[in-house]
Structures are given as structure tokens and as C-alpha cells.
Amino acid sequence: MEAPNETGYQASEAPILCINNCGFFGSAATMNMCSKCHKEMILKQEQAKFAASSFENIVNGSSSSNEKEVLSAKAIDIQTVPVEVKVISAPAATDSTLGESPEMKAKGPIRCTTCRKRVGLTGFHCRCGNLFCGLHRYSDKHECPFDYQSAGREAIAKANPVVKAEKLDKI
Template sequence: MESSKETGCQAPEGPILCINNCGFFGSAATMNMCSKCHKDMILKQEQEKLVASSIENIVNGGSGSNWKEPVVTCTDVQSGPVELKVVATQASPDSSSSQSSEMKGKEGPNKCSTCRKRVGLTGFNCRCGNIFCAVHRYSDKHDCPFDYRTAARDAIAKANPVVKAEKLDKI
């Protein structure tokens, strides 16, 4: 007891609850917050810095190339998690086609294109671009429009280029 008076250190009398009233215990190292609340606070500060720097970059003009810097938007909900959306914009005429391919990404559950049976993670991707069940996975079972013969010919032609030597040595 006397050594604590000499050093000026005080032993904590009991556990300290988190200052955000989440029900967990905090510590002095994390500013009397639990580890989750402390991480959330640090993440929120970093996001605010990112937003401030991206807004400053936009206001100052950014780069002069065709590709623009990613724009970071932050939607903040008091009781829910913080969402971070990064939107990359480009100044090319192909922007409408790239957006439609992003929207097409994943549409509902995976089903066999022939029998419409749900396949989940066990579906087989065909070269024609469709997903099939175990019964219809082979090309002859689902009338595949993909031309395997020309694809194989192209692969062989690419792998074995024609090498032709000159008949006479040039002087």
C-alpha cells in the first residue's frame, strides 16, 4: 500500500465498463472503450480522413488523365454499421456497357439451364456460359452451341506456330 503512494500509481478498484454502454469492459489503453468500440472509432476516423482527402482531391482538380480517382462515399448510420462504397468512374464512351455487365453479375440462385433444378455450389459451368446439373453437364446432354472443334483447332494453331527457314543465306 505504501509503495503505491510512493510511485503515484493507483490500482483500479473494479472493472471499468465501456463508455459506449455496450456491456463489455474497457481499458485505459483503449480510452475506456471495449476493443470493438475502439476499432469502430478508429475505422470511422480513417474513413473521415479518406472522405476529406478525396473531396480535397476533387476540388483541386485531381489528375488530368482519362481515368479519375475512385470516389469514396460514406453513409453513416448511428446505431448500425458504417458502410463504405468505392465508386470508380471513367471518362470513356464504354461506361454504359461496363455498368450493365456489373449489374448482371449474380442473379438469384444457381439453377440448371436445362431442367431448372437448383444446383447450388455443385453446378457445372459449361463453355457456352451456362450452369448445369450433374445429369446435363456434358455437351451432348444439353445441346451445347459452343463449337469445340474450332476452339481446339485455334488452340493447336496457337501452340504450334509455323516455323519456316529461309532457303538461301543472305550475304
């Protein structure tokens, strides 16, 4: 029974559960946490350090930071939480004075040109340039102004050029 003492191995009396009560076993090497909880704790610490350094750079107004911090931040896959920033503008500034184009404004829901039904991502684009729902996607259902007959003739003409044989001199 002297074998455990000779090798220096001492068996613990009972397995240690994770201190976060997740149900897994922890170890002294991971501060009595399971590997998953330990990784999450390390990640949170790295995020806190990065956020503190970023905040410090913003407050100090310096745009340059240590390259090591930037590289370590890129190497770590950080899930960021969007931060809501409130901007207080002067009451005299309106959308027309800011010079925003109508394209920059938020667009409403995408709708069928004929029935105004919401189509979202399932809309069908027609050759006439409009967007339609499943019922109005065919050209005869939405009175399409596109001339399919002439477009077909042009496609055939481009695909099949006219070949004329040279005239031969008769002997």
C-alpha cells in the first residue's frame, strides 16, 4: 500500500464540483471550475481589458494604440454587444439641411407593385423592372410592358448570325 506515496500521487478524497454549479467537475488548475466555465471567465477578462483600453484611448483622444493589443484583439473572437450612442443635434438641423438623399433614408417593407402585398425576400423581379408577389409574377398577370417577342427575336438574331456563301465564278 506504499505505492501511492512512492510515486508522489495523492488521490483526492472526493471529486470537486465546478464553483459555478454547472454540474461538471472542476480542478485546481482551473480554479475549481470546469473547462467551459474557465474559458468563459478568461474570455470575459480579455473583453474587459480590451474595452478598458479602448475606452481609455477614446477618452485620451489618441487614435494610436499598442499594436500588440490590436493584434490580440483580432486574434480573439470577441462577441460584442451593440452600444447605444445618443447624439444631441441642434434643433435647426433637419433632414433637408443635412443633405441626405432619399436613398440613405430607411426603406419601408418590400411590396408587390400590383397588389401592394409584402413580399420580403420571396419577391420576383420582372424584366420590366418591378417586383411582384407569387400571384403577379407572370407577365400576363401584371400587364407587363416589356416586349418579350422582340427581345426573343434579338436574342435569336445574335445567336445565329447570317452566313452567306461567296459567289463562285462559273467556268
